[in-house]
Amino acid sequence: MCKEKSVVVVFDSTFESLLSTALVCESMGMGAKAVHKDHFNPYMIDKESKIIQTANNNDERYIQFEEILKIYEKRKGCFRLSNYELQEIKKLIDWNLRYKKNDMGKFALILKIIRQCLVEGPSIVLSQVTTESRETYRRSRQVGCEYHKACGFLRLDVVGDFLVSTAKFEHEVEDLIVRFWSKRYPEKTVVLFSPSKQKPFAYKGTKGKVSFVEGEEMAVLRAKINDEIKEILACSIVQKDSNEDIERIFEAFYDVSSIPSRRNKRLARRCVPKKYSERFKMKEGVKIEYGIQKTKLDAFIVDQSLNSTNEYKEKKNSGKT
Amino acid sequence: MGFLEKLKILGPAAKYDLCASTASNRAIKYSKFNTIGMGNPVAGGVCHSFTPDGRCVSLFRVLLTNQCSNDCAYCINRVGRECLKAAFEPKELVRVFLGLYERNYVEGLFLSSGIPRDPEVAMEKTLEVVELLRTKFYFNGYIHLKLIPGANYDQIKRASAITDRLSMNIETPNQSRLSELSSTKRLMTDILKRMKWIKTLAEREDNYVPAGQTTQFVVGAAGESDLEILERMEKLYSQMDLKRAYFSAFDPIDQTPLEKIPKTPLIREVRLYQADFLHRNYDFHFRDLKSVLNENNMFNLSKDVKLCYAFQNLDRYPIDVNNEDTTLQELLKVPGIGPTSARRIIKAKKAGYRFKKLKELARIGVVVKRATSFLEINGRKQARIDNYV
Numbered sequence: 001m002c003k004e005k006s007v008v009v010v011f012d013s014t015f016e017s018l019l020s021t022a023l024v025c026e027s028m029g030m031g032a033k034a035v036h037k038d039h040f041n042p043y044m045i046d047k048e049s050k051i052i053q054t055a056n057n058n059d060e061r062y063i064q065f066e067e068i069l070k071i072y073e074k075r076k077g078c079f080r081l082s083n084y085e086l087q088e089i090k091k092l093i094d095w096n097l098r099y100k101k102n103d104m105g106k107f108a109l110i111l112k113i114i115r116q117c118l119v120e121g122p123s124i125v126l127s128q129v130t131t132e133s134r135e136t137y138r139r140s141r142q143v144g145c146e147y148h149k150a151c152g153f154l155r156l157d158v159v160g161d162f163l164v165s166t167a168k169f170e171h172e173v174e175d176l177i178v179r180f181w182s183k184r185y186p187e188k189t190v191v192l193f194s195p196s197k198q199k200p201f202a203y204k205g206t207k208g209k210v211s212f213v214e215g216e217e218m219a220v221l222r223a224k225i226n227d228e229i230k231e232i233l234a235c236s237i238v239q240k241d242s243n244e245d246i247e248r249i250f251e252a253f254y255d256v257s258s259i260p261s262r263r264n265k266r267l268a269r270r271c272v273p274k275k276y277s278e279r280f281k282m283k284e285g286v287k288i289e290y291g292i293q294k295t296k297l298d299a300f301i302v303d304q305s306l307n308s309t310n311e312y313k314e315k316k317n318s319g320k321t
Numbered sequence: 322m323g324f325l326e327k328l329k330i331l332g333p334a335a336k337y338d339l340c341a342s343t344a345s346n347r348a349i350k351y352s353k354f355n356t357i358g359m360g361n362p363v364a365g366g367v368c369h370s371f372t373p374d375g376r377c378v379s380l381f382r383v384l385l386t387n388q389c390s391n392d393c394a395y396c397i398n399r400v401g402r403e404c405l406k407a408a409f410e411p412k413e414l415v416r417v418f419l420g421l422y423e424r425n426y427v428e429g430l431f432l433s434s435g436i437p438r439d440p441e442v443a444m445e446k447t448l449e450v451v452e453l454l455r456t457k458f459y460f461n462g463y464i465h466l467k468l469i470p471g472a473n474y475d476q477i478k479r480a481s482a483i484t485d486r487l488s489m490n491i492e493t494p495n496q497s498r499l500s501e502l503s504s505t506k507r508l509m510t511d512i513l514k515r516m517k518w519i520k521t522l523a524e525r526e527d528n529y530v531p532a533g534q535t536t537q538f539v540v541g542a543a544g545e546s547d548l549e550i551l552e553r554m555e556k557l558y559s560q561m562d563l564k565r566a567y568f569s570a571f572d573p574i575d576q577t578p579l580e581k582i583p584k585t586p587l588i589r590e591v592r593l594y595q596a597d598f599l600h601r602n603y604d605f606h607f608r609d610l611k612s613v614l615n616e617n618n619m620f621n622l623s624k625d626v627k628l629c630y631a632f633q634n635l636d637r638y639p640i641d642v643n644n645e646d647t648t649l650q651e652l653l654k655v656p657g658i659g660p661t662s663a664r665r666i667i668k669a670k671k672a673g674y675r676f677k678k679l680k681e682l683a684r685i686g687v688v689v690k691r692a693t694s695f696l697e698i699n700g701r702k703q704a705r706i707d708n709y710v
Contacts, residue, residue: 002524027449049606055352056465057344120672121673122672123667123668123669123670123671123672123674124672124674125664125666127666127669127672127674127685128665128684128685128686129669129674129681129684129685131670134684148367151367152367152369152425152428153368153369153370154425155424155425155426156423156424156425157424158423158424163423163424181425181470183361184359184360184361185359185423186357186358186359187359188359188423205650213385215681236330238381238543241416241417241420243424245420246417246421246424246426248325248422249324249328249417249421250421250426250427252325252328252329252332253328253332253363253369253378253381253383254372254378256329256332256333257333257335257336257372257373257378257382258326258336258338258372258373258376259337259374259572260335262374262375262572262587263374263583264373264374264375266375267374268372268373268374268375271371271375271377272366272370272373283695288690290478
C-alpha cells in the first residue's frame with residue numbers, strides 16, 4: 001500500500017495566509033502540519049514531505065488562496081463562511097495577530113478558531129461559546145484596550161512640524177496609534193518612539209500613511225527633531241504656547257473640573273490607567289486611595305495599652321537600650 | 322486677568338454641565354479628505370483622564386463667561402450671587418484649546434455661556450468661537466455647543482451646521498416647576514421651541530448636528546417626581562428626536578435661594594439614568610418604566626429599576642434560554658442580561674447551540690447571580706425567586 005506524503009504548510013502573520021493554512025490542514029486531515037515561516041527549518045523536515053507555502057514571499061511553492069479554496073471545496077464541500085462572517089472573523093483575528101509581540105503560541109489558537117469556524121460554523125466563535133473563542137475575544141479585547149488607552153492617555157509634544165511621543169507597548173499597536181494621530185493631525189508628522197533595549201524603533205506617520213523606522217534612519221529622525229528643539233530654544237520670540245504652558249493649563253483645568261461633593265475614590269482609582277498616571281495630574285486620583293498609610297494590626301494592639309504610637313516607639317527604644 | 326486666572330473662575334462654573342460621549346459619525350466623512358487643519362471626531366468616545374469624582378475628562382468644558390442675568394435658583398452663576406466674574410476672549414480660548422487638542426489632552430470642545438444681557442448677543446459670542454475654529458483654523462474635531470435659551474432661528478441654524486452636538490438644558494419637566502426656579506426662563510418659548518427647530522434642521526439638512534441633541538434635568542431642585550421627569554422624557558424622545566438625557570442631582574450652592582434645601586441623593590440620579598438606558602438600549606417602553614414607580618411616583622431607591630420591573634411581572638418569568646420562541650426583547654428584560662449577552666444567546670441559538678449549564682451563560686457575559694432566578698435551562702428552573710430576595 002502506498003504511504004501518503006505528509007504535508008508541511010508554511011504560513012506568515014497575515015489573515016489570508018492563516019485562513020489558507022487552516023483550509024489546507026482541514027482538507028488534508030491529520031497528515032498536515034503548520035509551521036510559521038520564522039520557525040521553518042527545511043533541514044528538520046522529512047525529505048519526502050510536501051511543503052506548501054501560504055506566505056506570499058515569491059517562493060515557487062506558494063499557492064494562492066483561490067487555488068487552496070478549490071482543493072478544499074473538492075474535498076470537503078462548499079466554503080460556508082458568508083462575507084459578513086468572514087469580515088467579523090477577520091477583525092477578530094487581526095486583533096489577535098497583534099497580541100503579545102513575541103508570543104508564537106498565538107498562531108495555534110488562531111488556527112484552532114478558524115478550524116472551529118469551518119467545521120462547526122462561525123456563530124460558535126462569534127457567540128463565544130467555546131473556550132478557544134472566549135480566549136480569542138479576551139485577547140482581542142486586551143489588544144484593543146491598549147490601543148484605545150494609548151489614543152486617549154498618551155500625550156504628544158509639539159516640536160516644530162513634528163508631534164512626538166514615546167511609549168512602550170506589550171502588544172503590536174504602534175502603527176495603529178500613529179495612523180490614528182496622523183489622520184487627526186494631517187499637517188504634522190507624528191513620531192512614536194518605542195524605547196526597546198534590544199532594538200529601538202519608531203513609527204512615523206503623515207496624512208494617514210505610516211512607516212516603520214529603525215537603525216540609521218531613526219538616528220537621522222532623532223537628529224532632525226533635536227535640531228527643531230534647538231531652533232525653538234534659540235528663537236527669542238515664542239509665538240505659541242510651549243508644551244509646559246499647555247500642561248500647566250490642563251492641570252489647572254483638571255483641578256477645577258471635579259465636583260468635591262461627588263468625590264468617588266474607588267471609581268477614580270479603577271478608571272485611571274496606572275501606566276499613564278505618572279505623566280500628569282491624573283495620579284491624584286490614585287493618590288487619594290494609595291496616599292493613606294497602611295495600618296498594621298500592631299497599631300491596634302498598641303492603641304489599647306498606649307496613647308500613641310510615639311510613646312510605644314519610645315518605650316520600645318528604651319527597652320532596647 | 323491672565324488665561325489661567327480666567328480658567329480657574331470659568332472652569333468650575335461649567336462643571337455642573339454634563340457631556341459624555343464624543344461619538345460623531347462626521348468622523349467618516351472627514352478622515353479621508355481633510356489634509357489641512359486638524360481634528361477628526363471618532364465613532365466612539367475617547368477619555369483623556371479621570372477626575373477624583375470618577376468622571377472622565379474628554380472635552381475641554383468651559384463657559385465663555387459666567388456673567389448671567391438669569392435668576393435660576395439652583396445655579397452657581399445666577400444674577401446677584403457674589404463671585405468673581407470673568408470672560409474669555411474668543412481668540413485666546415481658541416488658541417489654548419487648539420494647543421490642548423494638538424497635544425492630545427482633550428477630544429473636543431464643550432462650550433457654554435452665561436447670558437450677560439441679551440441672549441442673542443451671548444449666543445453670537447459663542448458662535449464666534451466655533452466659527453473661528455471651523456473656518457479659520459479648519460478644526461474638524463468634536464464640538465458640543467450649549468445653546469442659550471432665547472437664541473434666534475438663524476443662530477441655531479448656523480450652530481447646527483458647524484457643531485457635532487447641540488444641547489439645551491430643560492432643567493425641569495414642566496413650566497410650573499420651572500417657574501419655581503426661574504422667573505426669566507419660559508419652557509415653551511425659550512427651550513422647547515428651540516429644540517423643535519434643531520430637530521427640524523437636523524431632519525432637513527444632511528450634515529446638521531450629526532451627534533444629535535441632548536438635554537439636562539436638575540433632579541430634585543423643584544420637588545418634581547420621577548413620573549413627571551419620565552413623562553417629559555417620553556415627549557422629548559418622541560417629538561424632539563432626543564439623543565439622550567442627562568440628570569444632575571441637585572446640590573445646594575451657597576448664596577442661592579436653595580442653599581438650605583437638602584441635596585438630592587445621588588442614587589435618585591442613578592435610577593433615572595437606569596430608566597433612560599433601559600428605554601434606549603433595552604427596548605423598555607415608558608409605560609413599563611412608569612409601572613415600576615411607587616405610590617409617590619418615585620423609583621425605589623434601594624432596588625434597581627430592571628429588578629423592580631422583574632418582580633412586578635413575575636408571571637413573565639422564568640424565561641427559557643434554549644426555547645426557540647424566546648425573543649431578544651424577552652431576554653433583554655431579564656435582570657443580569659444586557660444587550661451584548663442577549664445578542665450572543667440569540668446568535669448561539671441560531672447556530673444550533675443548546676445551553677446546558679449556567680456556567681456557559683456566564684462565559685458569554687450574563688451576570689448569573691442576578692439572572693439565575695429568572696431563567697430556565699431546558700425547562701429546569703435554576704433558582705427560586707425567594708432565594709434571590
